[in-house]
Amino acid sequence: MRISNPVLSGFNPDPSIIRVEDTYYIATSTFEWFPGVQIHESKDLVNWHLITHPLDTVEFVDMAGNPDSGGVWAPDLSYADGRYWLVFSDVKIVDGPYKDVHNYLITAEDIRGPWSKPIELNGVGFDASLFHDDDGRKYLVQQTWDHREYLQPFHGISLTELDLKTMKLMPQTARTIYEGTDIRLLEGPHIYKIDRLYYLFAAQGGTTYTHQEVVSRSRSLDALSFETQPGEVFLTNFDTPRSYLQKQGHGSLVATPRGEWYYASLASRPWNRPQESSIDPRGWNPLGRETAIQKVQWDSDGWPHIIGGHGGQRYVEAPQGVEEHRWPRTYLEKDDFDEPALNINFNTLRIPFSDELGSLTERPGFLRLFGREALNSRFTQAHVARRWQSFNFDAEIKLAFNPWSYQQAAGLTSYYNTRHYSMIEVTWDEKRETRVIEIIENNRNHLRSYLKDAAIEIPDDIEFVYLKVKVRRQTYSYAYSFDGSTWIDIPVTLDAAILSDDYVLQTMGGFFTGAFTGMAAVDYGGYRIPADFDYFRYTELDTEE
Incomplete structure (x- = not known):
């Protein structure tokens, strides 16, 4: 078997991927389209099946009047303590110096619901994710917005601890843990603890042809403690203009039961008009930002790399020891x-x-x-x-x-x-x-x-x-x-x-x-x-x- 990218065709951006026992799930952004958040299911990382939309009533998200491309941004799906946790943003302003974001948390014992009533967390920035540390503590990790015109609006990645008794954030614990590189436009953060190191995966460069994913790591969650991976960037198509997939970056990491690693990211497949250069403009994407999966290997210094190079591949080796699992179609012709x-x-x-x-x-x-x-x-x-x-x-x-x-x-x-x-x-x-x-x-x-x-x-x-x-x-x-x-x-x-x-x-x-x-x-x-x-x-x- 092999993975044929994109695995989720058409508008399915900002994938958050997890594995629970032998099943993988991907949650993707839906913006102003209702119901909110698409969740797909897979047994083999090859074949995917749309199973649910958690935000299916206005009790979960009220988007009446939201601007175009506002609404539900970058859902983060995780599993801990016998529950699924879903963090999502409802963005009320897209253009201009302010964003006005409402970040929420819902949970469920079954991926298909019922989901708990939304808990509003904060609004300091979008693309929030929940990190479950192995000591039982939980942290909201997020892009932080700065409206001041004389500073960079993407004001780094911040981390705030969640009080599990009240299910509210403790703002006194908030700190910036990473400021990114000179590429800027830092967003879409996810933290993983691997071999006692904290790895932060984050997008930067804007979600266009300059998009990329950068990795940093730290031995602690202290302020500004994360150091950027040396050498080439983890994933980008900025310098691979002829690759089948473009705009790869924002996404998340998952491990198979046999310890193989994969990274799910947004991607696009542009086309050009006959009279246009294939490089500038690089192309047009009516299908929007889709979801692709790349295989990851770790070097001797403990840094991750995309197999086949940071431009990714159209066809990717599937996990070992897994039989192909095809799903019935969810949509009749x-x-x-x-x-x-x-x-x-x-x-x-x-x-x-x-x-x-x-x-x-x-x-x-x-x-x-x-x-x-x-x-x-x-x-x-x-x-x-x-x-x-x-x-x-x-x-x-x-x-x-x-x-x-x-x-x-x-x-x-x-x-x-x-x-x-x-x-x-x-x-x-x-x-x-x-x-x-x-x-x-x-x-x-x-x-x-x-x-x-x-x-x-x-x-x-x-x-x-x-x-x-x-x-x-x-x-x-x-x-x-x-x-x-x-x-x-x-x-x-x-x-x-x-x-x-x-x-x-x-x-x-x-x-x-x-x-x-x-x-x-x-x-x-x-x-x-x-x-x-x-x-x-x-x-x-x-x-x-």
Whole structure:
């Protein structure tokens, strides 16, 4: 067996990996998408299976109004004292001198829950993790934020002890233990105690093509006691521009039962337009930051190294003595909405799916969405979507929708955030007094309607309209059908780069998610008219990218 990277395709960044007996778990960031935190399970580090989202009600995380790429950052999953511990951040400000972070802790005896009510810990910085020392003491380790304009905002890695009786931090114990290197932008810390030494793994360089993971160590947890690993950096693709994986860095370490070591990190797979250099710009990543796993070896001085070099490898040797364990698929290619709950792969924005947004029972066999706010809204979008997880796929819906105003629309989305998305929609043309199919695109918050007066008229006797998006790596397009078998391609080709971290980064500070495709209903006139979706089909056209 071998590990084929990325092991978690599509938007799955900031992996926190642990092993409990013979099972591995990875928790990843979800930002403004609800429910919060994805947890995948594996028996062999090769095959992974999505099993749960711990933050599944507003009691755990309330993100209404959160900015794009705010919300749930860098969850830290650990296991100690017979319990799973999960630390996560809810980030309320992304741009500007302040971050306004709320860090929480929840626990559970079973990885699938129930999870305890959140305990708010502090807000001094994001990317918090919990270190369980072998003497029973526990510490919160975190990036520390500094708003002062004359100092570095990433103010080192701090450590604060947790009082296990009150489950509150003891701020009088807080100290900075590591300030990083001249690369700066230090974040994503995790501490491990190995052979009586404390090892601190942390990311630096920013989560772009300059991203990297740096290792330091100390014999104590005293202030500024950690020393940086000499020689080359532990993991980076800054100087490996032609590597299949890019942006590797932020992640965590795990040991197998036989004492082999692996490191799970975020990674991206960029593509370039034909006329572009493969080095600058290094590429565009609509799939967002994914999760990759590299194998680690330790040298005679007790320092870790990525096998194959600090640029990592696409294919990695799997653990020894483990049989391959394949999981049943959690997502059927076609979802007919016959179940009373959404499939685990579907997400909503900022708030949970509820009667406020729609219903799976009002019209049996359909997902009914009530028209709500526009796709620019940070509060109440009736929008159910799933990640892009392949460079080449088709997604298709069957929709019944009867608008009577141009302020009403429902259809199939391709979405990055409130400023970058497109939609093939059924809406109303008041001049022709008929339903029409239109394509809209929001690019840096500038809306464009592609068809305008040439919007496609829907015959009065047609109840269902079939809509499709066809993603082909660098571009994507839309098609429609009135019978579900004869498809008509609309001659509008859209640039997939607009739905990438790299494009959004050019004008915004929040660029941490990935492209989604899904179903949406808009009625900003406030009448909440329903849109009924009979099915959603997602078909990947290749597996070897």
